[in-house]
């Protein structure tokens with residue numbers, strides 16, 4: 001709690017300058033503005049500690065995205081580490097207004113009970129592509145560590161489309177053939193939201209306005225699926241966790257064609273929807289997509305000073 005209060009103090013002293021009220025020479029100091037609910041206010045009566053020695057802690061690590069990038073796999077694999085306490089659900093605190101207005105006490109109440117020395121992690125893939133989120137996260141904790149897991153942007157669009165397709169199928173909504181959303185007048189449809197979510201450089205620029213590059217670790221989602229251990233060792237290093245995750249934590253399930261996890265002898269595989277087949281897409285449309293992403297990808301590589309093996 002002490003560290004936490006200290007964090008709050010720091011927050012107060014580091015607040016970015018609010019757009020100032022107009023001042024005129026000779027003005028008396030302005031009287032305090034009417035009290036507005038401050039989403040960042042936390043106080044001692046915010047419940048967090050439990051008599052059994054565990055407590056709820058704000059996340060020091062957030063998996064910010066990307067949607068369909070492998071965030072579930074990443075948080076499950078991270079949970080293999082004994083020093084990590086992961087939130088079960090996607091919290092959507094910083095991106096959903098109705099949640100954000102409830103303030104940090106609510107956010108804290110969504111966190112798992114953990115030991116004081118454990119690190120709390122939450123994942124909400126929509127954070128990465130929401131323009132208002134970086135500042136809000138920064139105001140909570142400018143030293144938070146961010147994990148971003150990305151896949152080939154073309155693959156990601158298809159995967160995004162597939163998820164929406166199955167959601168609509170379940171809800172008996174009208175299904176849209178992929179060509180009809182991807183193309184407009186024969187060209188790539190820039191208004192397609194799933195396409196925009198794959199323009200990683202645009203979103204990354206928003207985050208880099210608030211966080212230095214060395215606060216953001218990019219996980220290669222394609223690699224994580226093919227061979228999880230090396231990616232997870234890098235994540236451990238970035239988070240300065242004691243090296244713990246090892247080869248015996250993973251085994252290949254031939255039926256699934258994926259790695260599954262072994263946690264203290266318990267075996268578990270990711271949910272089946274994680275490996276759904278993509279729609280067949282006309283190769284000429286795929287070509288258009290690959291070509292379209294070439295330049296955005298290059299810009300992203302430049303931003304992060306690293307390249308990825310994307311088509």
Ligand SMILES: *[C@@H]1O[C@H](CO)[C@@H](O)[C@H](O)[C@H]1NC(C)=O
Nearest residue numbers: 042043044045046047105106
């Ligand atoms: C302290 O936070 C709790 C929520 O955890 C809230 O109900 C209470 O009104 C707050 N008290 C003050 C004095 O702000």
Ligand SMILES: *[C@@H]1O[C@H](CO)[C@@H](O)[C@H](O)[C@H]1NC(C)=O
Nearest residue numbers: 050051052053054055112113
């Ligand atoms: C401690 O209490 C919390 C809150 O009730 C509970 O979720 C957690 O499982 C308990 N932990 C232990 C080790 O008893």
Ligand SMILES: *[C@@H]1O[C@H](CO)[C@@H](O)[C@H](O)[C@H]1NC(C)=O
Nearest residue numbers: 129130131190191196202203
């Ligand atoms: C794509 O997303 C970025 C970042 O949120 C936004 O600035 C831009 O307007 C979007 N472009 C389109 C065509 O929707």
Ligand SMILES: *[C@@H]1O[C@H](CO)[C@@H](O)[C@H](O)[C@H]1NC(C)=O
Nearest residue numbers: 080244245246247248249264
């Ligand atoms: C891997 O980690 C487990 C505990 O998570 C440990 O029991 C085992 O000895 C480790 N294996 C190797 C080869 O280090």
Ligand SMILES: *[C@@H]1O[C@H](CO)[C@@H](O)[C@H](O)[C@H]1NC(C)=O
Nearest residue numbers: 253254255256260267268269
């Ligand atoms: C491997 O995957 C298949 C198909 O999903 C599943 O039925 C089976 O239980 C898995 N086996 C192991 C050892 O994880």
